Amino acid sequence: MSAKRWVLAARPDGLPKPSDFRAEMLDLPPLKDGEALIRISHASVDPGMRGRLTGDSYAPALGLGETVESAGIGEVVTSRTAKLPEGALVTGGFGWTTHAISDGRGVQMLDPSVFGGRVRPTAAIGVMGVPGLTAYFGLSDLGQPKGGETLLVSSAAGPVGATALQIGRLLGLKTIGIAGGGAKRNYVLDEIRADACIDYKAQSDLAEAIRREAPDGVDIFFDNVGGEQLDAAILNMKPGGRIVISGQVSEYNAAVPRGIRWVTPFITKRLRMAGLVVYDYRKRFPEAQARIAAWINDGSLSYREDIIEGFEALPAAFIGLFNHENLGRRLVKF
Amino acid sequence: MSAKRWVLAARPDGLPKPSDFRAEMLDLPPLKDGEALIRISHASVDPGMRGRLTGDSYAPALGLGETVESAGIGEVVTSRTAKLPEGALVTGGFGWTTHAISDGRGVQMLDPSVFGGRVRPTAAIGVMGVPGLTAYFGLSDLGQPKGGETLLVSSAAGPVGATALQIGRLLGLKTIGIAGGGAKRNYVLDEIRADACIDYKAQSDLAEAIRREAPDGVDIFFDNVGGEQLDAAILNMKPGGRIVISGQVSEYNAAVPRGIRWVTPFITKRLRMAGLVVYDYRKRFPEAQARIAAWINDGSLSYREDIIEGFEALPAAFIGLFNHENLGRRLVKF
Known part of the structure; x- marks a missing residue:
């Protein structure tokens, strides 16, 4: 089993260029007890991530050769842990990768009673994220x-x-x-x-x-x-x-x-x-998400997504943020 | 009876120049009931006053021909009000003028139990002001x-x-x-x-x-x-x-x-x-002044004054603030 991922190839000087990123195949080890394999379906591109490509920001700088960080949503395809049952929709900071192995830390299952109807699963890394x-x-x-x-x-x-x-x-x-x-x-x-x-x-x-x-x-x-x-x-x-x-x-x-x-x-x-x-507000996320979901469901808060197709499009989708291309939350679907 | 004062002659463009200020004599009217005549002995020069010479700041712009504003201390020389007894040391926003007529509004008498010893009267427009x-x-x-x-x-x-x-x-x-x-x-x-x-x-x-x-x-x-x-x-x-x-x-x-x-x-x-x-903190001034006076009196807080002699020196003393001439609170004595 292998994953495709985008890594940081060079530290951007000014506006990032496509050549600052490099696509790679990564062999995934066999699942151990307590782990699950997640197939990522959507990854985010975030302007705030720009700082970490060059130097230390709110978190240390991303290393050269490391997977570019982002939020994502995916589905558990194989599981050896009860925390992440097969078929579950999940969200986490998977990065720009097609697959991830997780022991459940930092990964949340999407509650079907919340993420359904007007609150689409992709909202987990947008208006609810x-x-x-x-x-x-x-x-x-x-x-x-x-x-x-x-x-x-x-x-x-x-x-x-x-x-x-x-x-x-x-x-x-x-x-x-x-x-x-x-x-x-x-x-x-x-x-x-x-x-x-x-x-x-x-x-x-x-x-x-x-x-x-x-x-x-x-x-x-x-x-x-x-x-x-x-x-x-x-x-x-x-x-x-x-x-x-x-x-x-x-x-x-x-x-x-x-x-x-x-x-x-x-x-x-x-x-x-x-x-x-x-x-910094992590403990209060549930309170905020409940209010946002209620506003979405009663029609008083709308959100729009700008979904780009194809894993190959990730660097260009990110770079395009700085050209103000997007209207709404930009995600890449693959 | 007449007062000498400095008025704003021109709005400064960049660093103020001596010619932005003009000395004038002003005839003072006879004292009315409820008024006192104050002879100013010290006026302050304040970098924060620069903004009002050009345009509206925290207060409206100073008008051309108006007395330049500043804090001052002085002595009541003639009085027709019990609020301001003759001989009293007072402080107020008198501006760059040798004399002022006051009905007591905006003028405070210096409490001799506070302003004595280490807390000099000039501290009223410095470390206590x-x-x-x-x-x-x-x-x-x-x-x-x-x-x-x-x-x-x-x-x-x-x-x-x-x-x-x-x-x-x-x-x-x-x-x-x-x-x-x-x-x-x-x-x-x-x-x-x-x-x-x-x-x-x-x-x-x-x-x-x-x-x-x-x-x-x-x-x-x-x-x-x-x-x-x-x-x-x-x-x-x-x-x-x-x-x-x-x-x-x-x-x-x-x-x-x-x-x-x-x-x-x-x-x-x-x-x-x-x-x-x-x-904005006016209501809490007494609390702060009491603490500052106590620190001065017990030797834990020191203050220094940079006192320039002569009413004529006021514009140059002000302009010199922007050349970083002063060490401590700059006042002009006259």
């Missing part, structure tokens, strides 16, 4: 929202941003998205039901565009992008405003990122800025 | 210090930084200052009794110099400077670290400030950054 939970805890814990406040979200058509906007709406906030291009803007308005959405590509002055949509200022900026978009938001924050640093996709490929120019308003407007790594 | 209170509330409220943590402070020989370092020491923190030049470094080590002090002018790589002094990282960065010093600190923060934005003196004269490059560590290291305007 890291992106959705980042939106949930970033907004609720660091954003400290109060009903009636104004929430601005960058990368509003992405999986984190779209979920943050909708949770904001469900908590009674006025919601404004920032997205690139007419199709994404329409999605944010029509399907995500934000109160407003700014197409940053159509603006010569993003700060001024935000001012038009939020003339009284922004209470919470939920940022997935960084750089110029973060600066434009800072100039529009209300006194006491909170900035949640969820992602900085415009910055990950830069050796020295652009950063922000406007720190002085942190004094004059008493701003707060904080970042999060969602794994 | 805005700079000292900014250090106290910035460190205690936004810094959230826990005994044994490592505190890094920029502009460590300035009135805010030197007080923050000492309060940090008194709260059981390991204290590291950043200051420019050997004289300031010696002051921070010998008189402020910080555990270490980095002369940034003697470093080619400030981030590396911080790493040598704090190999395990910095828990709290109390920043009065901004720009490159803030970036160097961010690269050395521990996970969960707090950054207190007290001042950004390297940024105030720039039309578009330098800002910071490193926002991505806010995610990977779960950093928090927050700014303060000390007036």
Whole structure:
């Protein structure tokens, strides 16, 4: 039995290239007692993973020759453990590989009473997984929202941003998205039901565009992008405003990122800025997943997946994130 | 009776110039019932006031032709109100003027049981006033210090930084200052009794110099400077670290400030950054002043004043702040 996997072939310099990754076959050893063989069906591609390709980030750098990390879902095909019965759908951090052998650690079975109907199994690595939970805890814990406040979200058509906007709406906030291009803007308005959405590509002055949509200022900026978009938001924050640093996709490929120019308003407007790594909230994941599932099932929270076909497509699907190709959660199916 | 005052003559473009200020004589009206005439003896010069010379900041912009704002101390010379008895020493936001007429609003009498001995009257606009209170509330409220943590402070020989370092020491923190030049470094080590002090002018790589002094990282960065010093600190923060934005003196004269490059560590290291305007803590000023006075009186907290002589020196004394001339709290005596 062998698995196909993608490993890190070279540390990317700037935007990752296809040649930074290499496909390999890996012979899998026979199953031991207590183990199961999982056939992976979907793997995620995540902009936040970019940092670990170059150096130490929230976790140590990925080694050259190691399997590229990602979340995935799969099915148990052979089992020698009662923890992972054959036929079970499971999720875990399998990486970019077609098969994995697991003793059950770090692998969760998908509860059929949750993952069915509107909550598709792929949601386990999307709106019910890291992106959705980042939106949930970033907004609720660091954003400290109060009903009636104004929430601005960058990368509003992405999986984190779209979920943050909708949770904001469900908590009674006025919601404004920032997205690139007419199709994404329409999605944010029509399907995500934000109160407003700014197409940053159509603006010569993003700060001024935000001012038009939020003339009284922004209470919470939920940022997935960084750089110029973060600066434009800072100039529009209300006194006491909170900035949640969820992602900085415009910055990950830069050796020295652009950063922000406007720190002085942190004094004059008493701003707060904080970042999060969602794994810190692990104990509260069940609470958040139950709420998200209930919102999905009653039709108040929608999610979209951008599913690319074919194991060979993994590097290109990842690289395309930095070209803003995706609308919704990008997964690769194989 | 007339007063001499300095008014804003032109909005500074970059570093303020002497010609941005104009000295004027102002005829004072006769005292009415309920008023007192105060002769000002000392006025402060404050880097944080720079923002209001150009545009709206934490308070609306200063108007052209208006008296430059500052804190001051003085003596009541003539009084028609029991609130301000003749001979009393008082403090208030008098601005750069030799005399002021007051009905008592915004003016406090200096309590002789507090302001005597080691706590000199001038401390009312220094370590017991805005700079000292900014250090106290910035460190205690936004810094959230826990005994044994490592505190890094920029502009460590300035009135805010030197007080923050000492309060940090008194709260059981390991204290590291950043200051420019050997004289300031010696002051921070010998008189402020910080555990270490980095002369940034003697470093080619400030981030590396911080790493040598704090190999395990910095828990709290109390920043009065901004720009490159803030970036160097961010690269050395521990996970969960707090950054207190007290001042950004390297940024105030720039039309578009330098800002910071490193926002991505806010995610990977779960950093928090927050700014303060000390007036938000007004109700707690007495509590803080009592603690600061007690520390001064028992010899555990020292403060230094850099007193320039002569009313005419006010603009130059202010401009000199941005050339890092001052060691300790700069006041002008007249």
